[in-house]
Amino acid sequence: MKDIILKxxxxxxxxxxxxxxxxxxxxxxxxxxxxxxxxxxxxxKIGDTNDRSTxxxxxxxxxxxxxxxEVERGEVLGIIGKNGAGKSTLLKILSKVTAPxxxxxxxxxxxxxxxEVGTGFNGEMTGRENIFLNGAILGMTKKEIASKIDEIxxxxxxxxxxxxxxxxxxxxxxxxxxxxxxxxxxxxxxxxDEVLAVGDAEFQKKAIGKMQDISRTGGxxxxxxSHNMAAVKQLCSKTIVLEYGAVVFEGNTNEGIEYxxxxxxxxxxxxxxxxxxxxxxGFVSLALVDKNDAIRTEFGFDEPIAxxxxxxxxxxxxKSYLSFRVLDRNERIIFTSEIKLASxxxxxxxxxxxxxxxxxxxxxxxxxxxxxxxIPNVELIDYREECLSFEILExxxxxxxxxxxxxxxxxxxxxxxLIK
Numbered sequence: 338m339k340d341i342i343l344k345x346x347x348x349x350x351x352x353x354x355x356x357x358x359x360x361x362x363x364x365x366x367x368x369x370x371x372x373x374x375x376x377x378x379x380x381x382k383i384g385d386t387n388d389r390s391t392x393x394x395x396x397x398x399x400x401x402x403x404x405x406x407e408v409e410r411g412e413v414l415g416i417i418g419k420n421g422a423g424k425s426t427l428l429k430i431l432s433k434v435t436a437p438x439x440x441x442x443x444x445x446x447x448x449x450x451x452x453e454v455g456t457g458f459n460g461e462m463t464g465r466e467n468i469f470l471n472g473a474i475l476g477m478t479k480k481e482i483a484s485k486i487d488e489i490x491x492x493x494x495x496x497x498x499x500x501x502x503x504x505x506x507x508x509x510x511x512x513x514x515x516x517x518x519x520x521x522x523x524x525x526x527x528x529x530d531e532v533l534a535v536g537d538a539e540f541q542k543k544a545i546g547k548m549q550d551i552s553r554t555g556g557x558x559x560x561x562x563s564h565n566m567a568a569v570k571q572l573c574s575k576t577i578v579l580e581y582g583a584v585v586f587e588g589n590t591n592e593g594i595e596y597x598x599x600x601x602x603x604x605x606x607x608x609x610x611x612x613x614x615x616x617x618x619g620f621v622s623l624a625l626v627d628k629n630d631a632i633r634t635e636f637g638f639d640e641p642i643a644x645x646x647x648x649x650x651x652x653x654x655x656k657s658y659l660s661f662r663v664l665d666r667n668e669r670i671i672f673t674s675e676i677k678l679a680s681x682x683x684x685x686x687x688x689x690x691x692x693x694x695x696x697x698x699x700x701x702x703x704x705x706x707x708x709x710x711x712i713p714n715v716e717l718i719d720y721r722e723e724c725l726s727f728e729i730l731e732x733x734x735x736x737x738x739x740x741x742x743x744x745x746x747x748x749x750x751x752x753x754x755l756i757k
Contacts, residue, residue, distance in 0.1 A: 340410040342558050343431070343526055348404040348440035350426050350582075353397055400426045401582045404440070408575075410525075413552045413559040415573030415590055417566075417597050422579040424562045425530055428452055431560065432528050446525025447475050451515055453530070460504030464495055464514050467503055471518045485521045492543070493517040513540055520547050527551065528560045545572055566594050566637065567731040594732055598635050599627070606634030610724045618654040619719035620708055621687065622647040625727055637732035638701055642694040644725075648710065650678060652685045654718055659690065662707045663699070664723065671704070671746040700748050701731040 401423045408414050416424050429435045431442055432450035450457075457474060458467050468489055472482035490496050493513045495506070503511060519527055527548070545568060551557045563569055569576065569590065576593030578586035578600075586596045609632050610623040624645040627633045636642050648659065660675030674692060682688050706725040710718040 339407070341407050342410045342445050343408040343560075344443045345404050345406050345427075345431070346441050346443070348401055348427070348430060348437045348442070349399060350401040350423075350430060350435070351397055351399055351438040399582050401430070401437070404584055406577055406584065406587060408526075408558055408560070410558055411552055411556045412575060413548065413561060413573045415569040415576040415593070416560065416562045416579065417564070417569060417576060417593065418579035421581075423582040424579055425452065426582075427579070428528050428530050428560065428562060444526060448526045448528060449475055449519040449522065449524035450528040451512075451519050451530065452528070458503050458511065458515065461502055463502055464493075464499040464506070465490075467514070468518050471515075472522050475522050475524055477522050482522065485523075489514075489517045489521045492521065492547070494540070509537060509540070516540075516544055516547075520544075520551060523551075523555070524557065526558045526560065530562045531564065541568075548572055565731065566597075570594060570732055594637065598637055598640075598730065598732075599631065599633060606726045606728060608632045608634040608725065608727065610721065615649045615719075617651040618649055618657070619710060620646065620721055621649050623706075623708060623721065623725055625706075625725055634727045635730060636727065637730055638699075639696050639732055641696045642727075644692045644694070644706070645689065646692065646708070647687065647689045649687055650682065650685055654710075654712070655679055655682065655685065657710055657712045657716075657718055660709045660711070661692065662709075664705045664707065665746055666703045669746070671699070698747055698749075699729050700746060701729045702746070703728045 404423075404427060406414075416427065418424050426435075428450070429452065430437050431444075432448055432452065433442070434450070434452065457471055459470060462470065465486070468486055469479065469482050472485075473479075490499050493510075493516075495510050495514050498506065498510065503514075506514070516529075519529075529548075548559050548561070549572060552559050559572075561569065561572060573590045575588065576586070576590040577584050578593050578597050580600065585600070586593050608625045610620070612620055612622070615621050622645070624632050625634065626643050626645055627636065628641055628643075630643075644661065646659065646661075650657070656677075656679050658675050658677050660673060662673045663671045665671055676690070678688075681690070704727055705723040706727075707723050708719075708721040708725075710720075712718070
C-alpha cells in the first residue's frame, strides 16, 4: 500500500489582472448572486492561459489549471519549469499561504516552507528569537525547540550573530538560518523554493546533503523547486514539469529533466540556420540536434550534441575545407574543428556532414558557433559568423556547488591512473 502524505486534487488558481480593487465589487456581487442561486462561479469559465509573452483577451489568467499529483512519505519531489510556469504559486498553495480557486490539498503532518528569503522572520527579533518563533509556528513546543537549537545554530553558521536582530543579516545568512530552522525542527513535509541559490557553495552542499538525510533516514517528504538541474537530479526521486500552469510531465527525474530541456528553448538562442540562395558553393543549412535528431538550443552537460552541416560544393571547390569554431560568451575561441572535403567526397553537389561534440566536454556556459568554408591562404568561400548559439546546463556533476567559479571552457578526461 502507498503511504500518501500529500495529495493535490484538481488544483487551479485564477488571478485578476490590473490594479487591485478596480471593478472587483461588481464581480464579487455577481459571484454572490450565482452562489445564492446554487450556480457555478461565472468567472471560472473565463480566463487566459498564463503566457506572459502574449497580450491575451481576458482580465483573468489561470496561474494553475487542474493540477493533480500524489507524494509518498519519504519521497523527494522536484518541481521544474520556466519562469511563470506556476511553480511558486503551487508551493504557496501547498504551504497554505494562499488558497486555490478550485480543488483541494490533503496533507498529513506539519508543513515547513522556505519560499522566499526571510519568510516568517521578524527583522526586529534576534536570530535566536526567530528560531523559537518559527518553531512555534510549526507547532513545536518550547522544549522541543530548545533541544534542537544548538544543532540549528551550528548548521546555519551564524553563531556569532545569533543574538543580533535579523534585519542586520545578509540575505545569505538569513536563508542559512531559515533553512536550518525548517530542516531541524522535523516537519513531516519540507517545501523549498529556489532560495538555496542565495547561499554560497559550502552551504548549498550542506543543504542538499541535509535534505537527502531527512528524506532517506528520517522518512520525511521534500518538495523542491529549482532551476538547477544538477541539484534536482541529485536530490529528487520523482519530478513534475509545469508549463503555463499545467502539468506536462510526471515521472522519473532523468526523463523529466530531458523533457524540460527539450521544451525549454529560450529566445535569443539559434539552433537552425538555412540559406536557400547558394549559387556555387556554401552552407545550405546548419543545425544543432540532440540524440533524437531534434533541433535544440539547450543541452545538459551529460548529453551528446551533433551539428548537422549541409553544403553545396562546386567542382572548383572540392579541395576546400569545412570548419567551425565554438566561442564562449566573451567571444573567446574555445576550439576549432575542420575536415578536408577532398578526403570525404569526389564530386560536386549537395553533401551533408555531421560533427559530434562529446558529452561531458563543454562546461556549463552559453556558447556560439561560427562556420567557414575555405581554401587555406587562397579563398574564403563562405563564412557564417556566430550563426548558431546554445547553452550547456549543469545536469550531472558538482559544478553547481561551487557557485560562479571559473572552470575554463572544457572538461578533459586525462586518463588518470594510480601509479603507486
